[in-house]
Amino acid sequence: MTTTDPLLMSAAIGRRVIAQDTADEIGEVKAFVVDRSGRTIERLQIAGRTRHARLVDWSDIASFGPDAVMVVAHDRVHEPVDDRDAEIVGGNVDVLGARVLDTAGFEHGTVADFEFDPDSGSIVGVVAGDAHIIRDRIRSLGTWALVVDPD
């Protein structure tokens, strides 16, 4: 894969999700499951007409295109499989809107956006108010806050 410009999560939400094998539209991007380190996207939550939450692993995404997210096969969509999925889908962990807290115990507003690499799913940076927080300063994302090293 080639290196591409980072994408903003807020811009990617609502993008169509399509299965490459059947060409069916599975749904649209609803949310991102970011791991506890706060540095990697593990899965996408897909909005659709079913009552149950549906997710697709980042490793099953063939391409995060400008108009659609291409999933390798329609049967790769699944329900939450671990606690992290449940925390994000259940709203116990905020991703966009998360409180930003430094390791010295001082708050710095909330997360306005995450920048991510559409090829790898790596978080590149965080936008919080006027501040841009680079990936290396991110320590964790949990039920209370996105914890970052002080500026």
Next chain:
Amino acid sequence: MSGRGVGPDTERLMRARDVTGLPVVTIVGGDDIAEIRDVVYDAGSHSLIGFTLNKRGWFRGTLKGVLAATDIEGIGADAVMVHDDAALTESSTPVATLADPETQRDVMGNRVLSSDGTDLGQITGVVLSTGVDPAAVGYELTDAAGEAMFVPISAQMAISDTNLILPAESTEFVRNDLAGFGASIASYRADLDRASEHVDPADHWEQP
């Protein structure tokens, strides 16, 4: 950022009572695992030992676990930071020490007198330095006029059940605002460091 703390050009200080109610948050998880209930302070040695805790959430109540000062990574205006949840259970300070400090004396309400016999006021609080190595660094007093005053903690302080004597060398560092006290404490510590550096080794030699 909220601003109850003071700094960063001076010692970053907080009243101990302002720490009460703050969440205890893990750096590796970003989770709020407890809430500060009370400060455990040893008045005999004028030292911060740690904090007792409440549970978080709707069904909050007292937590059996305690948080030793040595396990704290930082105290800010918005949270007390620990590395992970082992800080509440695997403390290097025995739990019994935190639950039952060696010196049970309650310093609150004591009169503070200068070494020349002047009554400076009554102790109404403890002042903590925050950051990676939190410590008790001062007392907050209320003087006869009802004004706040801050005095540095000194190893030379004498304390009884009712009085605390401020050594003469500490009186010049007394301030009436927390911001000023932060700078004062920094100067006080620098003076102590200089004093310890200037001890002449010959003073310790035994003459033949």
